[in-house]
Amino acid sequence: xxxxxxxxxxxxxxxxxxxxxxxxxxxxxxxxxxxxxxxxxxxxxxxxxxxxxxxxxxxxxxxxxxxxxxxxxxxxxxxxxxxxxxxxxxxxxxxxxxxxxxxxxxxxxxxxxxxxxxxxxxxxxxxxxxxxxxxxxxxxxxxxxxxxxxxxxxxxxxxxxxxxxxxxxxxxxxxxxxxxxxxxxxxxxxxxxxxxxxxxxxxxxxxxxxxxxxxxxxxxxxxxxxxxxxxxxxxxxxxxxxxxxxxxxxxxxxxxxxxxxxxxxxxxxxxx
Amino acid sequence: xxxxxxxxxxxxxxxxxxxxxxxxxxxxxxxxxxxxxxxxxxxxxxxxxxxxxxxxxxxxxxxxxxxxxxxxxxxxxxxxxxxxxxxxxxxxxxxxxxxxxxxxxxxxxxxxxxxxxxxxxxxxxxxxxxxxxxxxxxxxxxxxxxxxxxxxxxxxxxxxxxxxxxxxxxxxxxxxxxxxxxxxxxxxxxxxxxxxxxxxxxxxxxxxxxxxxxxxxxxxxxxxxxxxxxxxxxxxxxxxxxxxxxxxxxxxxxxxxxxxxxxxxxxxxxxxxxxxxxxxxxxxxxxxxxxxxxxxxxxxxxxxxxxx
Numbered sequence: 001x002x003x004x005x006x007x008x009x010x011x012x013x014x015x016x017x018x019x020x021x022x023x024x025x026x027x028x029x030x031x032x033x034x035x036x037x038x039x040x041x042x043x044x045x046x047x048x049x050x051x052x053x054x055x056x057x058x059x060x061x062x063x064x065x066x067x068x069x070x071x072x073x074x075x076x077x078x079x080x081x082x083x084x085x086x087x088x089x090x091x092x093x094x095x096x097x098x099x100x101x102x103x104x105x106x107x108x109x110x111x112x113x114x115x116x117x118x119x120x121x122x123x124x125x126x127x128x129x130x131x132x133x134x135x136x137x138x139x140x141x142x143x144x145x146x147x148x149x150x151x152x153x154x155x156x157x158x159x160x161x162x163x164x165x166x167x168x169x170x171x172x173x174x175x176x177x178x179x180x181x182x183x184x185x186x187x188x189x190x191x192x193x194x195x196x197x198x199x200x201x202x203x204x205x206x207x208x209x210x211x212x213x214x215x216x217x218x219x220x221x222x223x224x225x226x227x228x229x230x231x232x233x234x235x236x237x238x239x240x241x242x243x244x245x246x247x248x249x250x251x252x253x254x255x256x257x258x259x260x261x262x263x264x265x266x267x268x269x270x271x272x
Numbered sequence: 273x274x275x276x277x278x279x280x281x282x283x284x285x286x287x288x289x290x291x292x293x294x295x296x297x298x299x300x301x302x303x304x305x306x307x308x309x310x311x312x313x314x315x316x317x318x319x320x321x322x323x324x325x326x327x328x329x330x331x332x333x334x335x336x337x338x339x340x341x342x343x344x345x346x347x348x349x350x351x352x353x354x355x356x357x358x359x360x361x362x363x364x365x366x367x368x369x370x371x372x373x374x375x376x377x378x379x380x381x382x383x384x385x386x387x388x389x390x391x392x393x394x395x396x397x398x399x400x401x402x403x404x405x406x407x408x409x410x411x412x413x414x415x416x417x418x419x420x421x422x423x424x425x426x427x428x429x430x431x432x433x434x435x436x437x438x439x440x441x442x443x444x445x446x447x448x449x450x451x452x453x454x455x456x457x458x459x460x461x462x463x464x465x466x467x468x469x470x471x472x473x474x475x476x477x478x479x480x481x482x483x484x485x486x487x488x489x490x491x492x493x494x495x496x497x498x499x500x501x502x503x504x505x506x507x508x509x510x511x512x513x514x515x516x517x518x519x520x521x522x523x524x525x526x527x528x529x530x531x532x533x534x535x536x537x538x539x540x541x542x543x544x545x546x547x548x549x550x551x552x553x554x555x556x557x558x559x560x561x562x563x564x565x566x567x568x569x570x571x572x573x574x575x576x577x578x579x580x
Contacts, residue, residue, distance in 0.1 A: 006375040008458055009468035014371035018383070021364050025436055026389055029401040032411060036404050075310045082307040086300055094308065096551045100315045102490075103543035103550075105497025107517040108536040111524050112318035115325055115533075123317065147314050179295055208394025211499035211517070215524065228396040228500065235400065235504060240409060247397045254392060 036244045048245035053221050054230060061227040062253060064138060065206030068145035073199040076153025077191060083154070084161040098155070101148045106211025113144055114215040136218030141226065144213045145206040152205065153198030160194040192268045200261040207254050322540045325533035337534035345511045346519035346535070349427065353502075353515060354495040357435040361491055365442025366484065370476070373450035374458070390439045398436050399504025402429055425507030430515060433501040438494045442487035449483030449573065450476070482557040482573045486550065493546040497539060
């Protein structure tokens with residue numbers, strides 16, 4: 001692109017302003033979290049972080065976020081495939097609406113999903129007759145996390161699918177591969193990295209999600225209490241140390257998960 | 273994690289595909305059916321519920337719920353918070369995108385990662401960090417109480433949390449477009465004697481106009497709809513520190529369902545308007561790109577992956 005730094009004026013000004021604003025608004029507040037955690041002392045930190053109720057909330061939050069992201073990975077590839085490859089009435093509308101979970105405020109999504117899946121709701125009632133309870137159970141949390149994760153995989157896979165070279169598929173077909181073989185052996189390897197990225201983004205979003213979950217989850221300690229809610233509860237009790245410890249564990253695990261996925265992605269890219 | 277990908281690059285790929293690389297019609301329609309079912313079950317249902325519940329007791333009850341004083345004060349606060357957060361992040365977005373697309377310097381990729389950081393932080397944790405800074409027991413707590421300034425459980429905290437949450441949005445969109453378009457015109461303007469500000473105003477901003485608008489639309493939607501972070505710092509003082517999403521929660525908690533869904537319908541309308549505007553900007557940008565040259569011109573909007 002540009003030789004060394006670049007010839008255009010304004011480097012100092014834009015660098016200074018960017019670093020200043022970033023430091024003031026993001027780095028300083030985040031360092032407050034680190035300092036608070038550091039000031040807690042080893043025993044107190046881990047006592048709060050590994051409290052029985054906290055561990056139950058991690059298991060629920062990370063487990064369901066993983067499950068919802070996995071479902072979104074499968075259906076995301078399917079929906080992206082349908083949107084890119086097929087022409088059908090309403091395609092553009094569906095394509096535009098995929099971003100709804102991003103545009104719709106989470107609290108609105110939360111109460112709407114709760115109303116839909118409540119025992120007397122339009123979807124909750126027939127499901128209840130089948131013996132499936134959704135609202136105020138982990139299944140409800142899973143539904144909310146799936147909802148907010150929908151755009152990620154679709155939007156990462158779509159452009160890759162658009163750019164795939166059709167001659168590869170034609171070659172596979174001419175060499176006698178069935179359509180399914182072509183998909184598994186030729187197309188899927190090319191889609192893996194994008195799908196993984198979308199999966200990671202959906203997972204990260206799901207772990208931190210609060211607004212759309214608190215209404216449908218029922219918020220019972222040990223059963224349907226997600227980690228972000230536990231932070232809010234601790235804050236309401238002015239237990240800042242407890243809230244900080246849980247926040248650090250959440251950030252730590254999310255960071256490790258993203259790191260693991262990055263490494264996996266590098267291996268997948270290297271192999272294909 | 274800046275996975276910016278242009279949606280507008282791949283023209284005319286589809287035309288030449290042969291029948292050998294197509295699914296049987298039955299399978300095709302089956303896949304379309306499953307995809308539509310998935311999308312409808314998850315996306316359409318909540319939207320239908322919002323509007324049907326809002327009008328469950330008729331139009332009058334709906335309008336009454338909206339004309340309520342607390343609702344109106346929530347509207348004002350939401351507009352205020354977005355009105356401050358969006359311009360701040362707009363100026364930062366253009367500045368940082370300029371920095372990251374025009375220059376090479378050590379630490380650049382670390383800077384990109386740091387700018388994206390607010391996306392990987394849970395909204396609740398975003399609220400928590402401001403409580404730790406400015407709350408009664410926080411770093412600046414005693415200083416603020418000595419000056420009699422309230423940030424947490426007051427409007428400034430809401431503005432701060434909103435700005436933090438929407439921090440990377442404009443940067444991402446504008447950066448993607450600036451990178452795709454390169455700096456040739458800017459360098460030409462420089463050799464013709466233009467100053468830095470002249471280049472920014474007359475060359476760069478017109479070039480990336482649609483990217484900026486796109487970023488502002490997304491930033492605004494997120495700013496007005498933010499719940500978790502704002503919830504932690506607001507203190508839920510009715511008529512004072514409740515934004516629209518927080519007001520929805522209050523009404524819902526009081527079993528005022530029509531009211532909760534009436535207020536929700538405003539936010540759902542905002543979401544629909546956002547999606548329509550987004551589509552319109554994409555369409556405008558696509559048309560402009562197609563006008564400039566057939567397929568060869570760089571994109572004027574780069575669609576980025578929505579961010580958490």
